[in-house]
Amino acid sequence: MTRRRMIYEGKAKILYEGPEPGTLVQYFKDDATAFNAEKKAVLDGKGVLNNRISEFMMTRLAGVGIPNHFIKRLNMREQLIKKVEIIPLEVIVRNVAAGTMSKRLGVEEGTQLPRAIVEFCLKNDELGDPLVSEEHIAAFNWASPQEMDELIALSLRVNDFMSGLFAGVGIKLVDFKLEFGRHFENDVQRTILADEISPDSCRLWDLETNEKLDKDRFRRDLGGVTEAYAEVARRLGIIKESAQGAEIVSFNGAPK
Numbered sequence: 716m717t718r719r720r721m722i723y724e725g726k727a728k729i730l731y732e733g734p735e736p737g738t739l740v741q742y743f744k745d746d747a748t749a750f751n752a753e754k755k756a757v758l759d760g761k762g763v764l765n766n767r768i769s770e771f772m773m774t775r776l777a778g779v780g781i782p783n784h785f786i787k788r789l790n791m792r793e794q795l796i797k798k799v800e801i802i803p804l805e806v807i808v809r810n811v812a813a814g815t816m817s818k819r820l821g822v823e824e825g826t827q828l829p830r831a832i833v834e835f836c837l838k839n840d841e842l843g844d845p846l847v848s849e850e851h852i853a854a855f856n857w858a859s860p861q862e863m864d865e866l867i868a869l870s871l872r873v874n875d876f877m878s879g880l881f882a883g884v885g886i887k888l889v890d891f892k893l894e895f896g897r898h899f900e901n902d903v904q905r906t907i908l909a910d911e912i913s914p915d916s917c918r919l920w921d922l923e924t925n926e927k928l929d930k931d932r933f934r935r936d937l938g939g940v941t942e943a944y945a946e947v948a949r950r951l952g953i954i955k956e957s958a959q960g961a962e963i964v965s966f967n968g969a970p971k
């Protein structure tokens with residue numbers, strides 16, 4: 716393995732300098748964290764599954780015209796991505812009340828919302844990613860008014876597409892988090908989807924049983940975390956049957 720320069724290490728991923736200017740390599744770790752990293756674990760195979768699931772989602776989204784940072788998967792744990800300047804906001808889209816929204820507003824978890832709700836949180840671990848309003852975003856210039864419009868429009872398009880995609884495989888898309896970046900190409904700036912889309916960043920419930928197939932299994936000590944992620948990958952047709960799924964889950968290699 717050639718030594719690559721590490722650019723950034725996050726909770727679940729590492730970014731390395733890419734092979735060409737304007738590219739990065741995104742490496743998916745098996746590390747899981749919750750409650751602002753107060754709870755930690757290593758879940759064998761999670762990174763491999765998230766690499767594949769995120770590849771699948773980004774590819775499908777590109778196919779319906781939603782620009783994103785994904786270029787190609789390099790190996791079991793790494794993908795080549797476009798380098799962007801991350802907009803310091805987490806965009807959360809909710810279809811069903813759960814998690815923080817249920818706690819904050821006293822809406823029972825599982826309540827269908829009257830329409831998709833978009834929330835913004837400031838990306839700041841020290842502050843615990845606080846909820847912010849469009850007023851805050853404009854006043855502190857975290858995103859321009861034009862970018863705000865793009866974030867909302869793109870997030871709702873992602874929601875429409877992914878809700879349908881998951882419903883087709885018997886999964887309810889309860890909520891999810893997106894991150895966006897500023898991509899510069901020949902002096903043209905574009906807002907594109909970045910980061911990852913995986914069961915780490917989405918709430919996914921079985922349509923019939925409401926069984927959780929996402930990171931809440933880890934947050935709430937429900938067990939079977941990677942098994943649930945593998946089930947999502949299996950339903951999406953990313954991994955074939957459970958036997959092969961187990962093969963992928965058990966892979967624990969270092970980056971090639």
Ligand code: CDP
Nearest residue numbers: 807813814815816890891892915916917918
């Ligand atoms: O996850 P938690 O209950 O702390 O917060 P939430 O606001 O209810 O999360 C909404 C959705 O965004 C869930 O699908 C989370 O998994 C996801 N999320 C995330 O991926 N990263 C964060 N820093 C916060 C939320």
